Amino acid sequence: MGSTKRKSLEDPIEESGPLLKQQKENGFTGVDEPVACLHDVSYPEGFVHRSSDTFLAQEDSKPAKEFPFTLDPFQSEAIKCLNIGESVMVSAHTSAGKTVVALYAIAMSLKNKQRVIYTSPIKALSNQKYREFKEEFSDVGLMTGDVTIEPNASCLVMTTEIWRSMQYNGSEVVKEVAWVIFDEVHYMRDRERGVVWEESIVLAPKNSRFVFLSATVPNAKEFADWVAKVHQQPCHIVYTDYRPTPLQHYIFPSGGDGLYLVVDEKGKFREDSFQKGLNALVPSSEGARKNEAGKWQKGVVAGRAGEESDIFKMVKMIIQRQYDPVIVFSFSKRECEFLAMQMAKLDLNGDDEKVNIETIFWSAMDMLSDDDKKLPQVSNMLPILKRGIGVHHSGLLPILKEVIEILFQEGLIKCLFATETFSIGLNMPAKTVVFSNVRKFDGDKFRWITSGEYIQMSGRAGRRGIDERGVCILMVDEKLEPSTAKMMLKGSADCLNSAFHLSYNMLLNQILHEDSNPENLLRNSFYQFQADRAIPDLEKQAKELKEERDSMIIEEEDSLDNYYSLLQQYKSLKKDVRDIICSPRYCLPFLQPGRLVCIHCSGNEDSPAFSIDDLTTWGVIINFERVKGLSEDDANKKPEDADYTVDILTRCAVTRDEVSKKTMKIIPLKESGEPVVVSLPLSQIYSLSSVRLVIAKDLIPLQNRENTLKKVSEVLSRFSKEGMPLLDPEEDMKVQSSSYRKSVRRIEALENLFDKHEIAKSPLIEQKLKVLHQKKELTTRIKQLKRAVRNSSVLAFKDELKARKRVLRRLGYVTRDDVVDMKGKVACNISSADELTLTELMFNGVLKDLKVEEMISLLSCFVWQEKLKDAPKPRDELQLLFTQLQDTAQRVAKVQFECKVQIDVENFANSFRPDIMEAMYAWAKGSKFYQIMEISQVFEGSLIRAIRRLEEVLQQLILAAKSIGETELQNKFEDAVSKIKRDIVFAASLYL
């Protein structure tokens, strides 16, 4: 893959506002340095430059769109790429102004009478963008799961999921689209939905061009290489980590009362100030937090002592210093609300602003019915909004969320408590961003915020053209290492890694059409690309190792090799024998205090000795004891089976490292060291002698120990001629095992061989063996590398693909020669719920006999994933349905398991949640929203999302029923849609 690299340092540009132009992390620290961006191009293999004269004409002509402000270098660089009609990936911070590139691409396509598609990951974002584009250009349409407006417009805004299904359905739009804009393409690493991006990019028409807008990702080049390869077209990368407003990072120690500047606007980490901040940390909250199970209650705990809570103090300080507006990020919806509650005493708005807020609020709420206006969430929200405080998280009613966004943009909300979702999408900056936590719960545990997350969220700080600099405040409630903090605050953005995975819907759609097949999709996936990319590296490593190995030349290698293997055998036999002797069964009676034992010196593990004799030393047994295991049945074990440690007095080299941990190394007696009692496992005993010493009773004084060791030395020297008398295994220890005798005989035989071996006399035998050993190790490493290469060069997911195809065949979705059958066609239509379970349910006639309300209630289990701890069980009829669903799910999971798809049958069945069945039943019966909110203990926003998704599933089911010709069922689904699609749940977005 060829690439040309040039770093463009544009001329200093005049900017209207009093902006500081500088780059934070690229070493451009001088204030007057121009803003730089990195421009790079990926060419597909064997790409020939087209004669560019066709595009020259365009370059001369007027740009498709002119902006009222001077473009940043990265923007103009990207637009240049658009002008020559080539794809571009723009990677920059959230606030940097990527939208400009999108706007230009749209303007250009409209000018050329081409279609352009803009996709974004979130429906709400699509709505907002639709509005933005609609104001700019009139020929704009919107397609999300909820609404469709002007689907024939030249510029279509849609969610990525819709774009994917359009490509599968072969919509004519696909044939006409010249430019596809993927916003927030770094969403591709999302574990659940990321695969949609990969599918859409791979399936996209070959002759269209792309604009990828992404947050800063270090491997933008890799991504572009992939696009270039898959679509056989050059793809430009424009990368910048320029921020229009520089950031200052502070920490706020909990319980403390001030801010400490940690990273200044030049990107310098201030160690001293950081330490000062940590020292101001009041540790009491630490203990209190542990007592309280819920992490989010920390705020309350701190405020319990009658004084103001940290967050209150902080917000007050921010207001006093005029650092508002401020966004406070926290990582759970409940914590968000909790923190907002603590602001009760604050009033940040003047009277005229209050009036303003009230007007905006009620005019937005006007579209709701009177009953819905009385919802607690609605009525509770206004008072705090009026005080200039807002809350923004996914549990809010969508309409409230939008009102709050609008109020925030109007500057009427001074302090907004938000979850991470607020950090993506539309430009809604504040002057200050506060992180209420340094840790985030990621499903398994509380972990530090990654630098990528930090970058994304801190991107909201600093309003371009208004603030001189943005402020980030990290609330710290526990000690953290400066390196951790540095990593978090100054680390690089997260890599864009593929989160590709297979789904049945994807497979079926691929199999259905003649000119596509799943293997092709896999081969072109970013996942495969990243795997392939590792191969040259691995191969290179293997080659280097091989060269290294071949450069080692050993004389008489064959006979040495022979000797080496003999040695290995000898050692392993010796070990066998020792294992038998040292088994507690035989040696326990002989572990009396005072017995001299031969033990291994603790040498370096990685360079084993190559002589016949091991490096050993002597010591005196002091005591032995049984190792207490964790499990209870340990106590029931027979004494012979338990593990023992033996305390042995011997000479050790003791080294202390700075953590004041002692590390002890057993060394031969003659070397200098301290006499120390160490406890060793039985296996480290080499042999037991028949000699016992009388040892001093008190071994605590150093002198006594030294004396004892002296005695040992004496004994040793006395026996030095004939060797230490050892306990005879057979006579003294009564070892009677055939394997013991066999091993002993073989050792004897081997010893003979050693003596006869020609090479044994060679003086350099040890060094030679060492070299040989290294060589052998290299060989095994080469083998490992080669295996890794082989594994990554075969198609990723190959086995899983096979397994999943087997499942489809087994369940009758696909025939033996890969033709999609009736059931498969039904499952093809279902993409918003588990396609296999739902199809099975349908074909088993479960849905047929149900009342519409029951059916809706049952289907709600497919769209609700949150786990509620103490949700009440639904009533019996519904519970019965749910058991039916679980049975089906279990059956499906079992088939998958049998076909070697990796799946946990129980987990799969439990992934369907009955928690909102009652509420959905009531909703289908025509209850008001506030009534169903009383039934279920969930967030309003989550419930609304579930109902909307349920409607999506029903729409897909209508198509499915149609395809099998079951009109009754089809009518039933249509009926269900009309029953749930009403009131606040489907209230239109304010942005439309």
Place this chain on the structure above:
Amino acid sequence: MREIESLPLNQTQKLRLEKALDQLDFLSAGANSNACVTVADTILVDHQDGLLKGHGTTDFDGELVATVCGVVERVNKLVYVRSLRARYKPEIGDIIVGRVIEVAPKRWRLEINFTQDAVLMLSSMTLHDGIQRRQTADDELNMRSIFVENDVICAEVRGFQHDGSLHLQARSQKYGKLEKGQLLTVPPYLVKRRKQHFHYLEKYNIDLIVGCNGFIWIGEHVETKDDMVEDQVTESEQQNASEDTHTPVEIRDKICRAANAVRVLCTLGFNITADVIMEIIELSNRIDIHDMLGAEFCVLVAESEVDRRRSSTKKK
């Protein structure tokens, strides 16, 4: 039932054919255990709960009644009737061959042996210049330069629109106008849906498209070009190629043999697949093309079919 009756068989041929057919019946016994129904027949369902009534069935006085003649098929609780010898019933993703019968505004109407004409929208066509763009009025005016009446076209079933009309699409350059070959029509039930419907018989240098609607195209092989970049380079070559409209006589011979093979299969009522067609062409090497439609060859094909099925069942 089959068109065999019209074959001018002599006595021995008749016996041989009967024997072959008997053997075939025997070999496929068990597979055809499904009940055959005619219109208004009651389908036995044992009054199960939650029965799904699929295509070709209806509820009549509490009983499930067939609305078409055919074979009852069951998938779990879904019961439907697969009709035999009826018109083609399109399904999404099917590859079909059809004939243009009308050029209408922004669309072509095609005869595809369905109960209604299929529609191929101009916007569902990949344009020849390969550029991604919106269709203009010019394109609409130039529609006749793409297809005119009586052109034979290959396309894919896109699905039913909201108004109930059947829409087709041509996703890539391999779909589109078919030239230099023969179109055969056979009953659609002889074509089973498979993964591949486009076949390039390399040995004879001919293309075979087995349309799911029973329209079968056999023609001289054409290379499909998909890449726009290449197109520009090879533009001049293409012009040369279009002047060269001559089809070598050997290829014509092969096309005719393949076409006759299809005819024979159709007469005998055997499934039509590329493999079988290849076999028959091989079988016919010793005789003249026109003899392929004679009684003797028919019997021969039937006998070889018996051998084929016997060996394939043995393998299992």
